[in-house]
Amino acid sequence: MSTVLITGANRGLGFEFCHQYAAAGWNVLACCRRPQAAKNLEALAVRQPGISLHALDVADHRQIERLAGELGGRAIDVLLNNAGVYGDSKPNAFGSIDYDRWLEVFRINTLAPVKLAETLLPHIMRSQRKLIVAITSLMGSMTDNSSGGAILYRSSKAALNAAMKSLAIDLRGRGVGVLILHPGWVKTDMGGTNAPTSPEESIAGMRRVIDQFTLEASGRFFNFKGQEQPW
Ligand SMILES: NC(=O)c1ccc[n+]([C@@H]2O[C@H](COP(=O)([O-])OP(=O)(O)OC[C@H]3O[C@@H](n4cnc5c(N)ncnc54)[C@H](OP(=O)(O)O)[C@@H]3O)[C@@H](O)[C@H]2O)c1
Secondary structure, X not given: OXXXXXXXXXXXXHHHHHHHHHHOOOEEEEEEOOHHHOHHHHHHHHHOOOEEEEEOOOOOHHHHHXXXXXXXXXXXXXXXXXXXXXXXXXXXXXXXXXXXXXXXXXXXXXXXXHHHHHHXXXXXHOOOOOEXXXXXXXXXOOOOOOOOOOHHHHHHHHHHHHHHHHHHHHHHHHOOEEEEEXXXXXXXXXXXXXXXXXXXXXXXXXXXXXXXXXXXXXOEEEEOOOOEOOO
16 A cells, blocks of 8 residues: 655645545555644544544654654655745735745745655655655746746745756656646635635646656656646
8 A cells, every 4th residue: 555645734735635645545644733733634534544643844854853763664655745835925025025934935845845855765765656746836937927926935936846856866766756746726725715726626636647657757847737837
């Protein structure tokens, strides 16, 4: 049975990833900042026993190392770096940027997926699939940026893409793949109610892309429909 580790599993896209992977018979290591407050996830884990809950603030490197220790010799087929924050807002825009907040957005959106990959590489190497997935955003694309703004978010996702592209090259020789995925604009707390795509549709699409992954696709940038995206 395959195992997926999902960050930010308590709500939004992370929660739907847990739901769909567990329904498909996978073991799901569902990570979130406060498992004791994650009532929906707890209820899901009761209904779908393949899910286990783990405390993880992805910005805290000691917690990442502790989790790796707790997992011992377990194999992780897919490391799903999903947790993310937007960070931008009207009061936090050019002219009054909160630079500490910008660094925090980078810690969560950019540094954490790399630190997780670094720390959990032995677990990934032990698995059949050996895949690292980064949930990025088309907002990190230079080519697609025609509206400006969102400096914190755009820059953190562009940097995530650059880091993951390098990882794809660096890890290819060890048979480890890296997939860079845009989930679409999705109805979640982050995406808002005007988003055209449901979490169910986005996750079903991304699972299909993940399922069909071969090393030939490593380091490439796709959306949830499997269409290649511009950097
Ligand atoms: N929704 C969209 O339209 C859209 C579009 C493009 C890309 N994305 C990307 O998709 C991913 C998921 O987004 P979403 O729409 O599901 O957002 P969301 O509804 O706001 O959920 C964000 C998740 O990330 C978690 N998180 C934030 N900071 C964390 C930290 N330091 N440690 C651990 N978990 C943390 C949150 O946990 P808490 O509950 O503890 O805050 C929550 O589970 C993000 O990477 C986002 O950038 C989303």
